[in-house]
Amino acid sequence: xxxxxxxxxxxxxxxxxxxxxxxxxxxxxxxxxxxxxxxxxxxxxxxxxxxxxxxxxxxxxxxxxxxxxxxxxxxxxxxxxxxxxxxxxxxxxxxxxxxxxxxxxxxxxxxxxxxxxxxxxxxxxxxxxxxxxxxxxxxxxxxxxxxxxxxxxxxxxxxxxxxx
Amino acid sequence: xxxxxxxxxxxxxxxxxxxxxxxxxxxxxxxxxxxxxxxxxxxxxxxxxxxxxxxxxxxxxxxxxxxxxxxxxxxxxxxxxxxxxxxxxxxxxxxxxxxxxxxxxxxxxxxxxxxxxxxxxxxxxxxxxxxxxxxxxxxxxxxxxxxxxxxxxxxxxxxxxxxxxxxxxxxxxxxxxxxxxxxxxxxx
Numbered sequence: 001x002x003x004x005x006x007x008x009x010x011x012x013x014x015x016x017x018x019x020x021x022x023x024x025x026x027x028x029x030x031x032x033x034x035x036x037x038x039x040x041x042x043x044x045x046x047x048x049x050x051x052x053x054x055x056x057x058x059x060x061x062x063x064x065x066x067x068x069x070x071x072x073x074x075x076x077x078x079x080x081x082x083x084x085x086x087x088x089x090x091x092x093x094x095x096x097x098x099x100x101x102x103x104x105x106x107x108x109x110x111x112x113x114x115x116x117x118x119x120x121x122x123x124x125x126x127x128x129x130x131x132x133x134x135x136x137x138x139x140x141x142x143x144x145x146x147x148x149x150x151x152x153x154x155x156x157x158x159x160x161x162x163x164x
Numbered sequence: 165x166x167x168x169x170x171x172x173x174x175x176x177x178x179x180x181x182x183x184x185x186x187x188x189x190x191x192x193x194x195x196x197x198x199x200x201x202x203x204x205x206x207x208x209x210x211x212x213x214x215x216x217x218x219x220x221x222x223x224x225x226x227x228x229x230x231x232x233x234x235x236x237x238x239x240x241x242x243x244x245x246x247x248x249x250x251x252x253x254x255x256x257x258x259x260x261x262x263x264x265x266x267x268x269x270x271x272x273x274x275x276x277x278x279x280x281x282x283x284x285x286x287x288x289x290x291x292x293x294x295x296x297x298x299x300x301x302x303x304x305x306x307x308x309x310x311x312x313x314x315x316x317x318x319x320x321x322x323x324x325x326x327x328x329x330x331x332x333x334x335x336x337x338x339x340x341x342x343x344x345x346x347x348x349x350x351x352x
Contacts, residue, residue, distance in 0.1 A: 033351045037344045040224070044343060047225075048232015051261065061257035065249065073246050077236070155228070159221040163213065 013097035025095040032095050039088040043155065046081030049074045054148035057141045067140055068130035075124060082117070105164055109157035116150035123147055197281035209279035216279060223272040227346070229265025231339040233258045241324050241332035251324055289348035296345055300338040307331040 016022050025031055055061045056070045093100055100106040123143035130137050200206055209216050239245035240254040277284060284290045307328060 029351065033347065037347045040343050040347055041340055043224070044228050044231040045235065047228035048236050051229060051232060052236055052258065055257075055261065061261070062253070074236070077239070077245055155225065156221060159217065159224065163217045
């Protein structure tokens with residue numbers, strides 16, 4: 001199955017590389033630079049939200065406050081960061097899709113990103129259930145902490161892309 | 165997906181240096197930068213791709229820690245996030261986390277600077293970043309000055325006065341500018 005997905009990705013990468021967006025991102029030095037700046041700001045937005053939620057889940061801050069309320073309150077902020085991160089990341093990818101296709105760290109980053117989004121969605125669902133019941137469930141704590149670790153992995157894999 | 169684009173710029177001409185008195189001998193900022201760049205630690209960092217990259221990654225994590233948590237505190241002060249939580253309850257623990265992020269940012273930023281000190285001397289974006297960090301620090305001091313009055317209000321207060329809100333808006337803008345100027349270092 002993975003081989004079939006992999007074989008389908010190469011033509012897609014070639015298409016993006018030869019598209020107007022791909023050639024523009026490659027030719028314009030400042031388009032890449034500005035997109036990188038937006039990507040970092042998005043990382044700070046998402047990272048700050050995730051770090052705060054994870055610290056609350058671990059009991060390091062806001063011990064008396066229910067985790068479901070904090071998760072629910074910070075969700076729009078984290079979603080904003082995620083939206084900016086994915087949009088700017090797609091533009092950065094357009095700068096060199098074939099280079100990223102061959103980069104192992106990029107593949108790991110994508111896999112971790114998908115896992116982080118899925119775990120984040122599961123955490124949101126658990127928070128909604130806990131909010132209705134007006135009581136925290138240990139599964140929410142586990143999901144929030146796993147999500148924070150996955151996002152840390154996404155960030156580290158992102159830095160490794162430029163090294164290997 | 166931030167690709168490593170490390171640019172080693174040529175040393176700037178000596179005539180552009182600002183002279184200052186250091187320990188009785190006339191030394192310029194550029195001389196100090198060159199001395200730092202020639203030090204053993206700086207040379208080792210430049211020659212080791214992995215060490216430099218690890219420091220860069222830790223530097224980014226530090227920036228995310230400080231800017232990300234300060235942004236949440238600022239948005240709370242502006243009444244845009246965590247509206248039902250008292251201001252002091254949000255700010256006190258997040259300030260500790262932000263200081264931790266700042267410590268990581270500074271601890272990794274100093275060796276990163278040493279590695280390319282001579283080149284960074286001529287980099288406008290680097291000086292802009294330092295000036296913006298100083299401005300953010302001053303703003304933070306003013307913020308706490310205003311907030312001290314807020315703390316005297318009844319406990320659990322959900323709103324803050326206008327000066328603290330202006331300070332929070334300035335803080336958000338400054339930290340965004342710090343991230344932008346930091347990234348611009350590789351491009352100017």
